Amino acid sequence: MDTDNPSFTPASVGTYWFRLAVDDGDSGTDTDTVAVTVHGMSPTARLTASSSTGRSGSSLSFDAGSSTDSDGTIEVYRFDFGDGVNESASSTSASHTYYESGTYTVTLTVMDDDGNTSSTKVTVRILPGEHNFLADTWWLIAIIVILTANVVYLALEWRRWRRKATEADEDALEEQGPAQATRKK
């Protein structure tokens, strides 16, 4: 190549040797050699969570399917869920259940067929597990219902007893004579 600034586009991964030879046209020559290792293009990791928030005890799913490698293929998807659990797979998705509330950083690392890696992160917030009001408080509701039924029963009994007592009083007064009954009333 007869130029000061030659360029070369490697077609594949590997080590390339470049040799420079100079000649001053007057029997003066020299050469130099340089090695260049071509690693290939790094992949691009892309990660999405099915939801940015979740409940403890419920599963969240993660999708790495839009990750790319411009000059090859992605061989390994490694999901680190941020709670000490991770999994490596050739599948582009993973699901995970968190058992404690908090904020977790999920890291996806992808590796291409040349061994190049790339990472990305998403953050998910885990809230305490969902509580069912009736399931949690049925015993309290039962006590309130029983107490209320008792109070209503006692109130009705007391009214019936009062009515009976009043009727008995009236009967007693009528026996004593209408004059006295009128006066008492």
Ligand SMILES: [Ca+2]
């Ligand atoms: Ca690549």
